[in-house]
Amino acid sequence: MQGRVLMIGLGLIGGSLALSIKKAHEKAWVVGYDVNEEQGRLAKMLTVVDELAVSIDEEAVKADLILIAAPVIETEHILHQLLRLELKGNVIISDAGSTKQEIVRAGAKFKEKNIAFIGGHPMAGSHKSGVSAARPLLFENAFYLLTPEDHIKENQLNLLQNWLSGTNARFLVVSPKEHDQLTGVISHFPHIIAASLVHQAKRSGETHELVPRLAAGGFRDITRIASSNPNMWRDILLHNKAVLLELLEDWQLEMEKVKTMLSSASGSEIHHYFADAKHYRDDLPQKQKGAIPAFYDLFVDVPDYPGVISEITGYLAKEEISITNISIRETREDIMGVLVISFQTEEDRSRAISCIKYHTQYDTTIGF
Structure with missing residues (x-):
């Protein structure tokens, strides 16, 4: 394929998407934009992009594909900015955010301009961040969720997938609501639990000075996702608030179940509880990429x-x-x-x- 691609956001995800497009489509011209000028200069120096945009407005009107790899709340602002522009009629717009309902709701306004916005979420990442960690096969064999609305034509969806073919990802089409429920369970909520475990250890460490030393091993490993970017997770939680509130209620019921087992000192129930969890966890795919980067x-x-x-x-x-x-x-x-x-x-x-x-x-x- 050939055409002009605008990549907004040149971090790990945006940089990797840009590289995958350049790898698969030699005639494509990838233009990058990032609010962090240093990231932009680095992306150009590493040939992650072919050119740097002076501004979103100036470049978006020339683009055949616009990809947004920014924090979810910032993505909303960018979509509103794009709505004010006279974009090409055949342009495809997509994002790479971890929440979809709010973003797709903002993107739905492009329908009035006969422009296709298709929500997207490549479910892969890395322990490193920034464009210097970008690589074209970051998403290889990872699930790439797409959340098109009903008015999106099949040829428009296929066009986006063709542009993204260099990711070697496994595309799945789901509704924005289903996306947020799925990612809430397997990604967003686990981050809340990890952070809460760290807070609990911190409180215990105020009265038990050995806690920090003993937590340096396995505890640090099982809570490592609590070291994720706090700004990013603030935005994700606010965007997916309804789903996470439901999951918190379910979690409280689950903990009540555990409290009941402990109170009754039922050895058989406790054993079954851990055995059932072990069996389900052991049967999960080991070589398949999921929402949380594998360690x-x-x-x-x-x-x-x-x-x-x-x-x-x-x-x-x-x-x-x-x-x-x-x-x-x-x-x-x-x-x-x-x-x-x-x-x-x-x-x-x-x-x-x-x-x-x-x-x-x-x-x-x-x-x-």
């Missing part, structure tokens, strides 16, 4: 001596295996420590296992 962790048993971390990372560097995070669990004297290394992909982790096995005698374990 490809590798645990390496290492002796406690100076230089062991640089030794391991040195071997990985020689094999050009990128890591996203590294930490070492607190060790006891004369006991093997545990080095925790996180990778962007399962392939990188598999290569790391082979690399460490070849160069050392250290045992490795995959984190689930």
Whole structure:
């Protein structure tokens, strides 16, 4: 395909979308815009985009495809801005936001101008942020949810999917309401729970000074999504408020069930509760990308001596295996420590296992 693409927002998601379009459509010309001028300059320097727009207004009127990868509330403002412009009649407009009902409601006004707005949400991400972390296959095999309204023609939907074919994503068409319910359950609500667990630990740490030290291991791992961007999650919660209030009520009922089990000291009920959760969780797809970025962790048993971390990372560097995070669990004297290394992909982790096995005698374990 050929045409002029305006990519508004040049962070991880916007940058990756731009790269995937450039990879699949050599005749496309991708113009980028970001309120952060430094991100824009970096995107141009890294050839993520072909050109930088001076303003949205100036470039939008020339675009054949407009993609918005901005915070959800900012996306609403951008849509209102685009509504005031004389855009091309055949332009396709889409977004990449994590909520859809409010955004699609704002985008519905394009119907009056016979312009197609199709809500979108590529359900993939990374532990890194910014355009420097962008890569064309970020969305490979990930679900890409599209939320077209009834008036959107099939050829318009197909055109958007063709533009986005370089993502190698798995497109699913759902209603905006269903989208927000699904993402509320599997993404938005878990972030609330993770943040609440951290708040609870913080309160306990005021009276139990060992809490921060003991939380450095498994607790830190299971709550790591609480480190997400607070501005972004403020906007997401406000946009998906109705769904999340319902989920909070369901959660309170679930916790009442647990309280009842504990009060009655029913060992069989407690066992069944955890067993049922284990079975459902173990049956979930392991190699399929979901709404929350997967954590490809590798645990390496290492002796406690100076230089062991640089030794391991040195071997990985020689094999050009990128890591996203590294930490070492607190060790006891004369006991093997545990080095925790996180990778962007399962392939990188598999290569790391082979690399460490070849160069050392250290045992490795995959984190689930």
